[in-house]
Amino acid sequence: MRFQLEGARIYDPTSSLRLPPAGPGELPRGNLQVEDGRIVAAGAELPAGGARVLDATGLVLAPGLADLHVHFRDPGEEAKEDLVSGGRAAVAGGFAHVVTMANTRPPIDEVPRLRDLITRSGASPVRIHPAAAVTRGLGGESLTEMVRLAEAGACAFTDDGRPLPDARMARLAMRYSTLAGRPLLLHAEDPSLSAGGVMRLGLAATRMGLKGIPATSEEVAIAREIALARETGARIHLQHLSTARAVELVRQAKEEGLPVTAEVTPHHLALTDEAVARWGASAKMNPPLGTAADREALRQALAQGLIDCIATDHAPHSREEKDQELDLAPFGVVGLETALGVVLTELVHTGLLDLARALHLLTAGPAAILDLPAGRLDVGGPADLVLIDPWERWTVEPERFASKGRHTPFAGAVLTGRAVATWVGGRLQAVGGRPVDDEAEGWRALEAHLAGRAGAGDPGARPAGETPEPRSLWRAERARTPA
Numbered sequence: 390m391r392f393q394l395e396g397a398r399i400y401d402p403t404s405s406l407r408l409p410p411a412g413p414g415e416l417p418r419g420n421l422q423v424e425d426g427r428i429v430a431a432g433a434e435l436p437a438g439g440a441r442v443l444d445a446t447g448l449v450l451a452p453g454l455a456d457l458h459v460h461f462r463d464p465g466e467e468a469k470e471d472l473v474s475g476g477r478a479a480v481a482g483g484f485a486h487v488v489t490m491a492n493t494r495p496p497i498d499e500v501p502r503l504r505d506l507i508t509r510s511g512a513s514p515v516r517i518h519p520a521a522a523v524t525r526g527l528g529g530e531s532l533t534e535m536v537r538l539a540e541a542g543a544c545a546f547t548d549d550g551r552p553l554p555d556a557r558m559a560r561l562a563m564r565y566s567t568l569a570g571r572p573l574l575l576h577a578e579d580p581s582l583s584a585g586g587v588m589r590l591g592l593a594a595t596r597m598g599l600k601g602i603p604a605t606s607e608e609v610a611i612a613r614e615i616a617l618a619r620e621t622g623a624r625i626h627l628q629h630l631s632t633a634r635a636v637e638l639v640r641q642a643k644e645e646g647l648p649v650t651a652e653v654t655p656h657h658l659a660l661t662d663e664a665v666a667r668w669g670a671s672a673k674m675n676p677p678l679g680t681a682a683d684r685e686a687l688r689q690a691l692a693q694g695l696i697d698c699i700a701t702d703h704a705p706h707s708r709e710e711k712d713q714e715l716d717l718a719p720f721g722v723v724g725l726e727t728a729l730g731v732v733l734t735e736l737v738h739t740g741l742l743d744l745a746r747a748l749h750l751l752t753a754g755p756a757a758i759l760d761l762p763a764g765r766l767d768v769g770g771p772a773d774l775v776l777i778d779p780w781e782r783w784t785v786e787p788e789r790f791a792s793k794g795r796h797t798p799f800a801g802a803v804l805t806g807r808a809v810a811t812w813v814g815g816r817l818q819a820v821g822g823r824p825v826d827d828e829a830e831g832w833r834a835l836e837a838h839l840a841g842r843a844g845a846g847d848p849g850a851r852p853a854g855e856t857p858e859p860r861s862l863w864r865a866e867r868a869r870t871p872a
């Protein structure tokens with residue numbers, strides 16, 4: 390199959406395609422041709438030469454998105470999610486790469502389990518990069534064989550779902566992960582402070598009569614991990630940051646030059662603890678949603694380039710479990726199918742981030758942290774692509790999710806911006822936010838979708854009367870570095 394995407398604005402993080410900028414600092418417009426799963430040519434003027442042509446004017450073409458933090462529950466809890474359903478949710482959301490957490494049942498703590506997971510990942514529509522556990526059985530007592538797990542293909546180590554139990558074990562894990570040459574992904578929580586808590590300790594929790602988790606649970610843990618990283622020199626990545634002071638700790642660590650990176654989730658960027666009163670267990674996750682001041686600090690840190698990537702922490706649970714009372718329901722919400730829409734709606738259309746910066750945080754940013762083969766467009770490289778309509782308005786309907794998980798605090802939200810199509814290795818895997826089962830049918834759906842917007846132009850695709858286009862939307866600004 391040979392096809393050519395024409396007229397899209399192209400986000401090319403490494404400028405490998407050498408497209409001339411459209412205007413000063415703007416995302417360039419161009420054509421991109423794909424054959425046999427690879428990008429074969431790109432240019433401002435590129436003859437189709439018999440390739441199947443798609444008019445993508447008014448849309449944005451980017452490397453397929455990469456998510457460093459998903460829970461696919463496979464093996465062991467496939468009724469919640471499995472490699473295929475999770476992969477379908479990922480491609481529907483525009484993702485071509487995901488890093489799966491190791492807190493499955495059993496956990497990914499031995500080489501044969503990791504090998505089995507890698508073999509079975511071939512059946513998933515998304516590219517799966519498994520992380521392996523730090524401690525056996527996630528028990529926090531003895532380390533896994535990290536060097537052998539890395540050799541067998543673990544891209545990182547994490548006991549996510551639980552923090553490492555004490556500083557001694559965290560320090561040892563840092564020494565061995567350094568030997569193994571792969572970073573640690575750290576869930577920062579102090580259980581002596583968080584135990585029994587349901588949501589963030591504060592006014593909202595008091596009003597609801599629920600036991601709170603103090604912000605210090607995360608802050609104490611992050612301070613510990615940074616101190617140990619300083620001592621050991623280990624590469625650490627801090628997962629799901631949720632408090633303003635955690636952001637300050639990361640800022641200091643980076644100013645010191647420590648090899649520390651951090652992620653933030655769309656829900657922590659969009660919501661506050663007030664959402665729990667409205668959404669109940671659909672807004673219950675770990676770490677819990679914080680205050681408006683926390684949310685603002687996370688947003689500013691993103692805008693300043695302090696936080697390295699946006700990751701979903703897609704954490705599906707069964708309906709029965711999540712429908713229990715708030716204090717019994719498990720922590721975790723799904724996020725793969727809403728992440729791009731929430732980021733565009735909350736962060737780009739509000740003018741906080743320009744589009745290129747937001748896409749960096751979902752592509753090249755995460756790819757660099759784990760050195761994933763993602764987040765770039767190269768002639769000769771794999772055609773892992775997402776075509777985005779930054780102005781498509783759509784309503785979040787969890788019953789239509791490809792994920793088996795249904796719980797999200799964004800249910801019913803009207804979002805602006807969505808993945809129109811996702812290709813993984815040149816294969817069309819999703820159209821219009823839905824996975825593709827039959828590729829020929831998918832192509833027909835995509836052509837119909839694009840024909841429906843024909844003449845929409847660029848950037849007139851914005852519906853008349855909508856919020857004015859932020860001046861920065863098409864700007865291709867380089868990632869800002871913290872002041």
Ligand SMILES: NC(=O)N[C@@H](CC(=O)O)C(=O)O
Nearest residue numbers: 460549550674675704720721
């Ligand atoms: N985020 C969550 O609330 N839950 C995650 C675990 C985790 O990411 O810590 C899960 O596995 O369900």
Ligand SMILES: [Zn+2]
Nearest residue numbers: 549550576675
């Ligand atoms: Zn976690």
Ligand SMILES: [Zn+2]
Nearest residue numbers: 490549550702
């Ligand atoms: Zn997680």
